Amino acid sequence: MAAVADARHPQELLEAFAALKEECAICYQCGTCTSSCPSGRELYRGPRRIVRLILAGEIDAVLGSDDLWRCTGCGACTAVCRMDIDVAGVLQRLRELERRYGEIRCAERTAARVATGHLERRRRIDNLRFGAAMVSRGYVPKDKVGAAGQGIKLVRQMLPGGGRRQTDEATPADDAVTLPFYAGCSLPQDRELHAAVHQVAAGFGVRLDEATDAGCCGHPSRGSVASLFATDALVYTACPACDAGLAESGIESVPLWDALTARAARSPGMELRAAGDRFVPYVGCIAERDTALAALGEAARQSNATMMVDYPTLHSGCCGALGGMYRGATKSSARLMEFAARRQAPVVTTCLLCRDNLRSAARELRLRVPVLLWPEFFRAASTTGLSGPPTVGAPTAAADPTTREERPDD
Ligand code: SF4
Numbered sequence: 001m002a003a004v005a006d007a008r009h010p011q012e013l014l015e016a017f018a019a020l021k022e023e024c025a026i027c028y029q030c031g032t033c034t035s036s037c038p039s040g041r042e043l044y045r046g047p048r049r050i051v052r053l054i055l056a057g058e059i060d061a062v063l064g065s066d067d068l069w070r071c072t073g074c075g076a077c078t079a080v081c082r083m084d085i086d087v088a089g090v091l092q093r094l095r096e097l098e099r100r101y102g103e104i105r106c107a108e109r110t111a112a113r114v115a116t117g118h119l120e121r122r123r124r125i126d127n128l129r130f131g132a133a134m135v136s137r138g139y140v141p142k143d144k145v146g147a148a149g150q151g152i153k154l155v156r157q158m159l160p161g162g163g164r165r166q167t168d169e170a171t172p173a174d175d176a177v178t179l180p181f182y183a184g185c186s187l188p189q190d191r192e193l194h195a196a197v198h199q200v201a202a203g204f205g206v207r208l209d210e211a212t213d214a215g216c217c218g219h220p221s222r223g224s225v226a227s228l229f230a231t232d233a234l235v236y237t238a239c240p241a242c243d244a245g246l247a248e249s250g251i252e253s254v255p256l257w258d259a260l261t262a263r264a265a266r267s268p269g270m271e272l273r274a275a276g277d278r279f280v281p282y283v284g285c286i287a288e289r290d291t292a293l294a295a296l297g298e299a300a301r302q303s304n305a306t307m308m309v310d311y312p313t314l315h316s317g318c319c320g321a322l323g324g325m326y327r328g329a330t331k332s333s334a335r336l337m338e339f340a341a342r343r344q345a346p347v348v349t350t351c352l353l354c355r356d357n358l359r360s361a362a363r364e365l366r367l368r369v370p371v372l373l374w375p376e377f378f379r380a381a382s383t384t385g386l387s388g389p390p391t392v393g394a395p396t397a398a399a400d401p402t403t404r405e406e407r408p409d410d
């Protein structure tokens with residue numbers, strides 16, 4: 001049925017909404033999508049109410065809701081909908097319509113626009129340029145100490161001598177297996193961590209064959225640019241957002257961490273070691289949550305570290321994603337950090353963006369909780385001694401107790 005003309009909205013927009021209404025017509029407003037949404041606590045309306053507004057024909061209310069941009073596209077709502085409505089797909093199409101016909105002003109929307117503009121000119125997001133463009137549009141990071149630290153680190157890396165390709169220091173054994181690796185945009189910009197990933201892989205007897213000229217994965221939260229990386233082969237990754245973006249372009253990927261944990265379990269003479277006797281896992285919302293949590297659980301079992309978990313959603317709530325650095329700690333990340341502080345345990349995550357957002361959350365909440373990406377906490381060792389080079393910046397949880405920082409006025 002053709003959409004009825006309306007003086008306020010272009011015909012094309014009316015027709016797109018009519019198609020969405022038809023797709024959502026079987027929704028019976030059970031709310032399972034909203035209760036399963038890892039970003040649920042941060043959303044004003046949530047997916048159930050967005051669908052209700054579509055059914056009610058409230059175009060302006062839908063296109064005026066910044067929930068559209070705070071949705072990370074994780075797909076949890078689609079996975080649980082008993083009426084088989086692709087709720088995440090509906091939200092993605094709404095974002096496309098909002099780009100064309102809306103005028104929401106929020107950090108996530110601006111970040112997507114900036115990222116899209118950058119990717120139209122270059123192959124990867126440059127974090128320094130991205131941050132400067134956000135500031136020029138009025139979005140100043142809430143965690144100024146963390147942002148300044150990252151900026152200084154990026155500038156130092158660009159200075160003469162700072163551009164050394166440290167990944168060359170990873171020296172896998174001669175009989176190492178070679179895996180094709182896609183590093184994404186963020187990891188190569190943190191050269192120490194980038195080197196640590198190669199070094200930890202080398203410790204597991206794995207040489208990472210990195211596609212150094214690969215472009216951005218094209219993850220939807222980055223903007224409207226499709227993946228700039230193309231391959232028919234399966235690739236290994238270190239970023240859950242890359243997994244989601246590559247999947248959109250039909251590229252099959254496997255988280256490197258899952259592969260290394262599985263390899264350690266079946267390799268005689270090799271064991272996994274942890275930098276502390278306990279940790280709190282965090283897998284974020286974009287990762288394959290159950291698989292990522294299971295991989296961390298398996299790593300805990302192999303390294304005899306205690307994985308401290310509460311109910312699973314605590315470990316997969318949204319850290320704020322691209323908006324985290326501008327909006328600050330989310331309700332989910334605050335609860336996670338307080339849980340870790342009470343347990344006096346570091347947080348170990350499988351996502352670099354989550355790591356940085358959680359570090360900012362710890363500073364904002366004044367909690368002395370170390371937050372580490374997996375290669376900063378785990379490494380491979382031979383049962384007769386260390387077989388891989390040491391990880392970079394691995395903390396000792398015992399020496400760095402996770403206690404609430406004392407405030408001057410406490
Ligand atoms: S889970 Fe599906 S049926 Fe239930 S409210 Fe959400 S969209 Fe509607």
Ligand code: SF4
Nearest residue numbers: 037071072074075077
């Ligand atoms: S895609 Fe994920 S973040 Fe977006 S509404 Fe669905 S569950 Fe929430």
